[in-house]
Amino acid sequence: QVQLVESGGGLVKPGGSLRLSCAASGFTFSDYYMSWIRQAPGKGLEWVSYISSSGSTIYYADSVKGRFTISRDNAKNSLYLQMNSLRAEDTAVYYCARPPTSDYDSSGYWDYWGQGTLVTVSS
Amino acid sequence: DIVMTQSPDSLAVSLGERATINCKSSQSVLYSSNNKNYLAWYQQKPGQPPKLLIYWASTRESGVPDRFSGSGSGTDFTLTISSLQAEDVAVYYCQQYYSTPLFTFGPGTKVDIK
Numbered sequence: 307q308v309q310l311v312e313s314g315g316g317l318v319k320p321g322g323s324l325r326l327s328c329a330a331s332g333f334t335f336s337d338y339y340m341s342w343i344r345q346a347p348g349k350g351l352e353w354v355s356y357i358s359s360s361g362s363t364i365y366y367a368d369s370v371k372g373r374f375t376i377s378r379d380n381a382k383n384s385l386y387l388q389m390n391s392l393r394a395e396d397t398a399v400y401y402c403a404r405p406p407t408s409d410y411d412s413s414g415y416w417d418y419w420g421q422g423t424l425v426t427v428s429s
Numbered sequence: 430d431i432v433m434t435q436s437p438d439s440l441a442v443s444l445g446e447r448a449t450i451n452c453k454s455s456q457s458v459l460y461s462s463n464n465k466n467y468l469a470w471y472q473q474k475p476g477q478p479p480k481l482l483i484y485w486a487s488t489r490e491s492g493v494p495d496r497f498s499g500s501g502s503g504t505d506f507t508l509t510i511s512s513l514q515a516e517d518v519a520v521y522y523c524q525q526y527y528s529t530p531l532f533t534f535g536p537g538t539k540v541d542i543k
Contacts, residue, residue, distance in 0.1 A: 353531075353533065421477075
């Protein structure tokens with residue numbers, strides 16, 4: 307069965323860095339676009355970043371552009387999010403998510419989500 | 430960016446009654462070449478990740494009870510729970526994927542039991 311397991315969250319000071327990982331299993335990871343989506347405590351959902359199956363196409367939300375870097379290692383079935391220059395407003399649960407098919411047209415909605423990893427940015 | 434709004438912010442419905450949630454996009458999410466609305470609905474319960482309910486505005490995800498239905502086109506959409514059950518208490522989000530990959534969610538609607 308499809309599983310997505312995030313790790314790497316924790317407490318970090320403003321201006322610090324953190325690297326999140328998402329271990330995927332139960333499907334052919336290299337076929338799928340993947341996204342990171344976050345949710346601040348008690349708030350709604352915010353899409354953060356998107357990477358194509360090969361890793362050649364990458365996009366970011368304006369709120370994280372220039373500070374976050376998404377990447378993937380298809381040989382390791384893993385997705386990553388390098389987060390630099392962290393701010394208090396980056397405090398959130400970060401989810402990795404997979405769309406239902408490998409088609410580009412369906413890459414923008416997600417039927418599999420991990421349980422999330424909490425990132426807290428505070429001094 | 431396409432801005433998504435939802436109404437109401439919250440609603441309380443008696444068990445077995447109908448719950449209706451509205452979602453509006455700041456521009457059309459209907460792609461004319463394939464006549465598809467790039468709109469999804471999710472349910473999120475406390476402490477859990479979101480669960481996909483509806484995609485293409487009206488296609489129910491496999492395993493989702495048929496009391497959940499989606500409708501609408503262009504800029505105005507509705508999620509209907511035809512007969513509210515206790516397990517439907519949750520926050521519901523709409524999300525557009527028309528402007529791939531700049532995806533945006535609505536602010537959410539909290540559904541409770543009256």
